[in-house]
Each structure stands twice: as C-alpha cells, then as structure tokens.
Amino acid sequence: MANFEMRVRPVEAGQGNIAVYGDDPAGTPDLVQFWPLGHTERRDPILEMRAEWGGRANPLVAALPSMLSIALADDPQVRRLSEILVEEARAARCGSDGALSRLCEVLIIHLMRREIERGSTSPGLVSGLSDNRLSRAIVAMHNDPGRRWNNRELADLSHLSLSRFAELFPLKVGLSPQAYLRKWRLTLARRDVEGGVQVQSVARKLGYSSAEALTHAFKREFGATPRNVRARQQASTAA
Known part of the structure; x- marks a missing residue:
C-alpha cells in the first residue's frame, strides 16, 4: 500500500496501537499486539507506539482484524526484531526516534504479512x-x-x-475486478482531494476521462462532490 504513508511515533501509555510485552524480570519481549484502528488494551507494555497508515481510507488497514497478535516464541524473526526495537528504545541514543519508527514499520509489515499468509x-x-x-x-x-x-x-x-x-x-x-479497481481509484481520489490536489489533476492521474467524470463517480460513491469533501476537510483541519 505504497499509496498510503505510514507514520509511527512514540506516545504516552494507553495512547498507542502497537505494543511489545514481556513477563520476565528482564523485560524480554514475548508478545506483540497491533490494533490497526484502535488502541492498546493491556497494561504495562515494555514499549508502546502509535502507527497511522491512512486509517479506514486504507483498504488493507480496514480489512484487517481489530487486533493482530503474535507470540514471539512462534516466530524467531519477529522476536529478534522486537528485541532490537526494545534495545533501541532503552538506549535512547541520538537518532533513536527515527530508528524506532523504521523498526516499528518493519514489525507492523511482518504482522500484516503473517495475517495475509494465514x-x-x-x-x-x-x-x-x-x-x-x-x-x-x-x-x-x-x-x-x-x-x-x-x-x-x-x-x-x-x-x-x-x-x-x-x-x-x-x-x-x-x-468483481472492475468494481474493485473503481473502488480503489475512488479511495485514492478522496485521499488526494482531501489533501488539496486539484480535481483535474486527480482525474488525469487515476485514468478518468475528465474532471466531470471523476466528480460523477465520486459523488455516486461518497454522496458528496470532491469540492464539498475538500471543504469539510479544510474546515475540520482549521477547527
């Protein structure tokens, strides 16, 4: 889903949606859980972060279960990745925030690939x-x-x-394949419109014959024109 940018950041306890847990005194990771559209539900994780990847607008995120969970004893690769993530967080070295974000992205991708393979x-x-x-x-x-x-x-x-x-x-x-393609195009169109991209440019990029053709399909899908959706988004951002 390269069309949606993943953003990961450290957060206060209870505000994240990906958490690493461990039960032994040394805090060795033994469980990872990810709530794509929610937030952590267990207390006292070793590490907690917040990952945003387009929310429900991203069809992959919307299609995932409410929680992904993996016992690290079942997956040595994810276990080692989790250990590196925790080590980086504890060290608090220069550049740790960026490293934590990248490592967390890789961890989430592993979790989602595992779900897809299942x-x-x-x-x-x-x-x-x-x-x-x-x-x-x-x-x-x-x-x-x-x-x-x-x-x-x-x-x-x-x-x-x-x-x-x-x-x-x-x-x-x-x-059907064509219905899926239409829905995917309109998902991207809404993301771009809300981001301020001109309708003509969006239509050209996504294969519509004209801005009018995109507007017609957009209104049929979302119940509002691109202009109205953009105005609502701008008002929400300004509030």
Whole structure:
C-alpha cells in the first residue's frame, strides 16, 4: 500500500496501537499486539507506539482484524526484531526516534504479512492477497491505478484463464475486478482531494476521462462532490 504513508511515533501509555510485552524480570519481549484502528488494551507494555497508515481510507488497514497478535516464541524473526526495537528504545541514543519508527514499520509489515499468509474465511482484500494468483492482479491495480486494466490482462498476470479469473476474484475479494479497481481509484481520489490536489489533476492521474467524470463517480460513491469533501476537510483541519 505504497499509496498510503505510514507514520509511527512514540506516545504516552494507553495512547498507542502497537505494543511489545514481556513477563520476565528482564523485560524480554514475548508478545506483540497491533490494533490497526484502535488502541492498546493491556497494561504495562515494555514499549508502546502509535502507527497511522491512512486509517479506514486504507483498504488493507480496514480489512484487517481489530487486533493482530503474535507470540514471539512462534516466530524467531519477529522476536529478534522486537528485541532490537526494545534495545533501541532503552538506549535512547541520538537518532533513536527515527530508528524506532523504521523498526516499528518493519514489525507492523511482518504482522500484516503473517495475517495475509494465514488467509481469511470471508471475502475481502486480505483473502484476495492471500491467494498467490489473485495477489498479482491486486498489487498491479494498486501500483498503477490509472491504467485501463481489463480482465484479460489481470487474468494473465494471475496465470488464470479469463473465465476462472472472473469467477475466482469475486469469490475471494467480494467484488468483481472492475468494481474493485473503481473502488480503489475512488479511495485514492478522496485521499488526494482531501489533501488539496486539484480535481483535474486527480482525474488525469487515476485514468478518468475528465474532471466531470471523476466528480460523477465520486459523488455516486461518497454522496458528496470532491469540492464539498475538500471543504469539510479544510474546515475540520482549521477547527
């Protein structure tokens, strides 16, 4: 989800959404928990930070469970990463804040990859990404949303026949390929509009024929025009 920037920062106890826990006197990490859209629920973590990655506007964040948890005994790689993270926090050296942010980003990515690899029983983005065939098509649409993708191209990327791709994609993702692409484009359009980018520029970048075409699709999806959404965002920021 390179279209959404992840920001990680240290916070006071109880205000974070990613925490490292340990039960022994030395404070050796043995558990990591991440609440993508919430906040820590257990007390006394060894380390607590706040990670923001687009909130519900980021479809991957919105598709994740309310909490991701991993016992570090089950994953030596994540355990070592957690140990380095805690060591860096305790040392409080010059540049620690930046190092902590980068390490925390890597830790979160490991947690999400683990969730994706586990798959999902219900249709959605996590279920689609857990399928090694469909994930190629999903990543391609995410990386180049302005391209006029057709199902044949996406099926070829997935190494599936056109009919099998058209059947499997909605079963796993819950939307047809073209419906998913439209939703992804509009997700990015809203992010850009709220960030102050001109509608014409957004339309051009995301493959719409005109600003009017984007405005029509935008209003159908969100119930408001780009101009109204931008005005609300600016008013909220100024408040």
